[in-house]
Amino acid sequence: MILIDRRSLRIFDYVTLLNVAALLAIGVVLVASASAGQDLDLARRQAVWMAIGLGLALVVGAINYRHFIDNAYLIWGSAVVMLMAMLVFAPRISGARSWIRIGGFSLQPSEFAKIAVILALARLFSDREPRDFGLRSMLVPGFLVAVPALLIGRQPDQGTAITFLPILAVVAWVAGLRGKSIATLVGVGAAAAPLWYLTLKDYQIRRLTSFLNPEADPHGAGYQLVQSKIAVGSGGFAGKGLFSGTQSQLNFLPEQENDFIMALVGEELGFVGVAIVLLLYLTLLIRLLRAAYVARHRSGALLCAGLAALLAFQLIINVGMVIGYVPITGLPLPLLSYGGSSIMSTCIGVGLVISVRNRRFLL
Amino acid sequence: MTAGPWRSNPGGRARERSRKARAFYGAERLQRRALETDADRARLAARVRVVEWTVAAAVLILLLGFWQLQLVHGAHYAELADNNQLRQTRIRAARGLILDRNGEVLATNRASYEVALIREAVEDETAVLEWLSRVLDQPLATLGARLDTQRRLPRFMPAVLASGVSQDKVVTIQARRREYPGVIVQVGIQRYYPRGTTAAHVLGHVGEISPRQLATWGSAYSMGDIVGQLGVEGVYNDDLAGAPGSKLAVVDSSGREVRTLDQQPPDPGRTVILTLDVNLQERIEALLRGRKGAVVVLDANTGGILALASSPSFDPNAFAARFSVQDWQALIQDPERPLRNRTLGANLPPGSIFKLVVATAGLEEGIITPRTRYFCPGGKTFYGRFFDCLGQHGEVNVVQALALSCNSFFYELGVRLGRERIVKWASRLGLGNVTGIDLPQEQSGLIPSDEWLQSTGRRYYPGDTVSISIGQGMLQVSPLQLAHLVSIVATGFVRQPHLLYRVEEPSAGRAAARTHTLLARPAEFRESTRRVVLRGMAGSISYGTSRQARLQPIQVGGKTGTAQMASSERVAEKDEDRPEHLRNHAWFVAVAPIQEPEIVLAVFLEHAGGGGAVAAPLGGQVLASYFGVPADQVGYREIPIDPRETTQRGQREPTLPAARPPGSGSPRQR
Incomplete structure (x- = not known):
């Protein structure tokens, strides 16, 4: 039923795929460096994820993305059902019901829910007349986003839940939401923030505010940030070299293969490494957004914009966190951080964008 | 080749109707969804461009942030990293006492010798383990398994292989310190039940936290913690455990502590006082x-x-020193079932x-x-x-x-x-x-x-x-x-x-x-x-x-x-x-x-x-x-x-005053 014609392979967007592959490969090396002296199991797993991810991007890229757009609501519904089931059945692992075990691997369904929401939003907005619209038209998209976001917030995984907001904002903006409406939304959001703050637990507040003055609490929430800044800062221009960062090799840096992997880049590869990695991300993001220009259909264009928004937001928040620009949240760095679910969902998303590009000449 | 959703589907009236509907609406929708007009395309492009510039600006700001941290303040942080590396470690809290109603001590803590291995300083792990196996009189497999569970520790941190080690064994180990530099003897806290087997079933015992307990009790505990298992130790673990302290220390590049920056002492566990009268308990046992x-x-x-x-009872002190597999097997396979609380x-x-x-x-x-x-x-x-x-x-x-x-x-x-x-x-x-x-x-x-x-x-x-x-x-x-x-x-x-x-x-x-x-x-x-x-x-x-x-x-x-x-x-x-x-x-x-x-x-x-x-x-x-x-x-x-x-067996007794016994009864009566 789903066929891959030779033409789509010939015009396949290998440049984007190579860009992704480069980032994934850097990730494998970094994970190996982060766990050096212990065992290479993590790096080996990361390499497997890399292979699976690239394979997924290749396959999804060769499939016509409109199959996914046509079934977008079904995909969204299954994702929501899955998230509900998580709250009931998933075991509590370090305090959150975010993971399920399949075979020998832990999967995080919330990562896949992001793709489902992007698909559903692309479908919804492309079904509508392409003209300016106001806040009233945001009710249904708001619902599509709020349901999975609240379910993920309940796990509790507030970091992942928040990534849905930029997706909604960017897709709605590209689809034609009035500038005035966006201003209103931002205003309401700013007014609601204090209320949200009240619902947070003590430790969450501490995590959120400690980035302003990490030295005040070097034992608790500020510890990670202090260590992260020392790691990055001491890397200097050229870095200390792979496998020889003292901060990371001596285990001062918690979560160094996960959320703080960018600190490892800073320490071991220096400013040069950071610049290369950030440029790789920037070219990837620009390529994803350029696919929106050339898309044949509105749905494709919105899909590209949504995915770019997701990746850009995670990049900015995660990297900003490492150097103390934004609060510490549990968001992984897409493609670089250790973890199969994030890699697979990102690769599926990139595959969709490649598919949009591939079909720019087709009806 | 057309694919699924667009493929025509002949046969069946309902199918035919839906095909028509789809042909009608679908065609229109397709029209609408395609970016047909240049105006549409231009407007979309303009909006995407705003996103593009925003992303580029954000990445630039991040890059500037790294520039500032690594190039402007690089020397400062390099100094911090070289000379002043901070390390945070947990300090284990002393477990609370368990007392009986008269204040007699049922469970307390005592210092014990622990033998630990610093992997960084060991060249041939197998040889060291074999030597320790002979000295400590413990099977090689047990020591190996204990080391394996601690492999995620940094290599300079001591991995505890045995606790409750006797003085003469400590002397033997320390005598050959030069030959085996990675093996150290440290003093740790061990749970101690001064009255041995007395009230063992009431008290329960302590042991390393199991993965299941770690998953359910959450963030207050971490791997390797000693927690109460069964009995009062288990039920009132939250009171007895106390809260671990932490130490922020400056360490040199090899990971050795140079000085302590800040120390939060642990909160010792609370004292749990039971209604038990241990002297009565002891006499009954x-x-x-x-x-x-x-x-x-x-x-x-x-x-x-x-x-x-x-x-029969058991000695909870046996669990306090890290238990060997054989001891454990012997205890659970004992036909008398000493671990079972028969009450x-x-x-x-x-x-x-x-x-x-x-x-x-x-x-x-x-x-x-x-x-x-x-x-x-x-x-x-x-x-x-x-x-x-x-x-x-x-x-x-x-x-x-x-x-x-x-x-x-x-x-x-x-x-x-x-x-x-x-x-x-x-x-x-x-x-x-x-x-x-x-x-x-x-x-x-x-x-x-x-x-x-x-x-x-x-x-x-x-x-x-x-x-x-x-x-x-x-x-x-x-x-x-x-x-x-x-x-x-x-x-x-x-x-x-x-x-x-x-x-x-x-x-x-x-x-x-x-x-x-x-x-x-x-x-x-x-x-x-x-x-x-x-x-x-x-x-x-x-x-x-x-x-x-x-x-x-x-x-x-x-x-x-x-x-x-x-x-x-x-x-x-x-x-x-x-x-x-x-x-x-x-x-x-x-x-x-x-x-x-x-x-x-x-x-x-x-x-x-x-x-x-x-x-x-x-x-x-x-x-x-x-x-x-x-x-x-x-x-x-x-x-x-x-x-x-006296009454004869089977003989009727017409009346018996309730206050008086009806004779002595037969000796066979229960």
Whole structure:
């Protein structure tokens, strides 16, 4: 039923795929460096994820993305059902019901829910007349986003839940939401923030505010940030070299293969490494957004914009966190951080964008 | 090639209609979705471009951030990293004490030598492990497994391989420090139970946190923590554990601590004070030594546990030093099951102790009055089957029936009550449900309630009622439940059995963190019923089956029970001739002093024989120990009996004054 014609392979967007592959490969090396002296199991797993991810991007890229757009609501519904089931059945692992075990691997369904929401939003907005619209038209998209976001917030995984907001904002903006409406939304959001703050637990507040003055609490929430800044800062221009960062090799840096992997880049590869990695991300993001220009259909264009928004937001928040620009949240760095679910969902998303590009000449 | 959703689908009217609809709407929708006009495309491009610039600007800001951190302030951070590396480590909190009601220490901590390995300094791990295996006298596989669980530790951190190492072994290891530089000896804290096996089942033990506990208890604990397992150690772990402290230290480039920057001392665990009287407990355990069984002593006025002994026992200190696999296997495979807490395991028929329930039910339901008499010819036939009694008691009332443990009386009464009313009163007196004591693994036991019969689908025959009237058949109880039952019957109040007296803060004048709330409610029977049942229990001591527990000068009420384990074919054999697992269980319960109950006790001896012959004397010794009466005051001596009062077996006794004993009974009576 789903066929891959030779033409789509010939015009396949290998440049984007190579860009992704480069980032994934850097990730494998970094994970190996982060766990050096212990065992290479993590790096080996990361390499497997890399292979699976690239394979997924290749396959999804060769499939016509409109199959996914046509079934977008079904995909969204299954994702929501899955998230509900998580709250009931998933075991509590370090305090959150975010993971399920399949075979020998832990999967995080919330990562896949992001793709489902992007698909559903692309479908919804492309079904509508392409003209300016106001806040009233945001009710249904708001619902599509709020349901999975609240379910993920309940796990509790507030970091992942928040990534849905930029997706909604960017897709709605590209689809034609009035500038005035966006201003209103931002205003309401700013007014609601204090209320949200009240619902947070003590430790969450501490995590959120400690980035302003990490030295005040070097034992608790500020510890990670202090260590992260020392790691990055001491890397200097050229870095200390792979496998020889003292901060990371001596285990001062918690979560160094996960959320703080960018600190490892800073320490071991220096400013040069950071610049290369950030440029790789920037070219990837620009390529994803350029696919929106050339898309044949509105749905494709919105899909590209949504995915770019997701990746850009995670990049900015995660990297900003490492150097103390934004609060510490549990968001992984897409493609670089250790973890199969994030890699697979990102690769599926990139595959969709490649598919949009591939079909720019087709009806 | 067209794909699924657009493929035409011939055949079937409904399909045809949907194809048409799809052709119509689908075509239009496709039109709308395509970016047909240049205007559309231009507007979309303009908006995407805004996103593009925003992203680019954000990435640039991040890059500037790194520039500032790495190039502008790089030297500063490099210095911090080179000279002043910070490391945060946990400091383990001292576990809280466990005390008995008089402040005697049941569990404390002591320093112990730990042998640890710093992998960084070891070249040939296998050689070192082999050497340690010989010195410590532990299998190589055990040491290897222990090291493997700690491989995620940084290589410069010591991985503990053995704790509780003796002084001479420490000396041997330190003598060869130059040969094996990676092996260090450090001092750690180890849980210590100064009284060894005493109250082991109450206290439980400590052990390394299991992955399952780690997952359920969450963030306050981390891998390798020592936590309470089972018993009071487990139930009150949150109080006893305290909170770990942390140390922020400056370390040099090889990971060694240079100086301490900041230290948050750990909060030691709270002191848990139990209602237990450890001296009484110790004397009871001495009485139980060499036997299998259990003794429960309750404070009748509070429900507090004074003693809870299960035999055979184990030494919880063995768990405190990291346990070897062999030790563990030996302990769980011991046929005597020393780890099992026999006071809470409820798979035992109560035997004649259950007559207390049937008597209460009969009096309360109006089936009998204290004056009602039934005739005992030495057994009775119900539903075509003969049920025997161990004596021929003649006409007896309820007080005498309890005292002499007359089966015939209770067969008759039980049949008139019927299953439902017996079950109702068993439940009101605490059977068939957990007592709610603050210990894990309490079992609820079994009474043949409607729910139980329905859920198991067991057939219930009228003859079963005859059996349960004397505590055989579909009844299962625990020693604790029987002690609880006697406390209800004897005091007229239902009190929650409990071990916790109070929890105190470790310092600051021992402020009470909390005190156990006493729970008591009046039992649902009349005062007159209580008095009659107590007269039966008093009679059992003075002239009935519990004479072996008689104790001068304290007035005691008692009741014996013998739970038959043999099927009906083997009942004919003498108990002592049967194989051990078919021999009878012996029961004895008591309350003393009978006028103003102070304590209640239950004695259970596994496969030991008759309750009156085996359990009652032991119960008497326990009572003597509690009241401080010399042990030789326990029991009764044959006194020459006035021949006028003797009765022949099977002879009718027309009237018997309730206050007077109906003779001495036959020596075969239980």
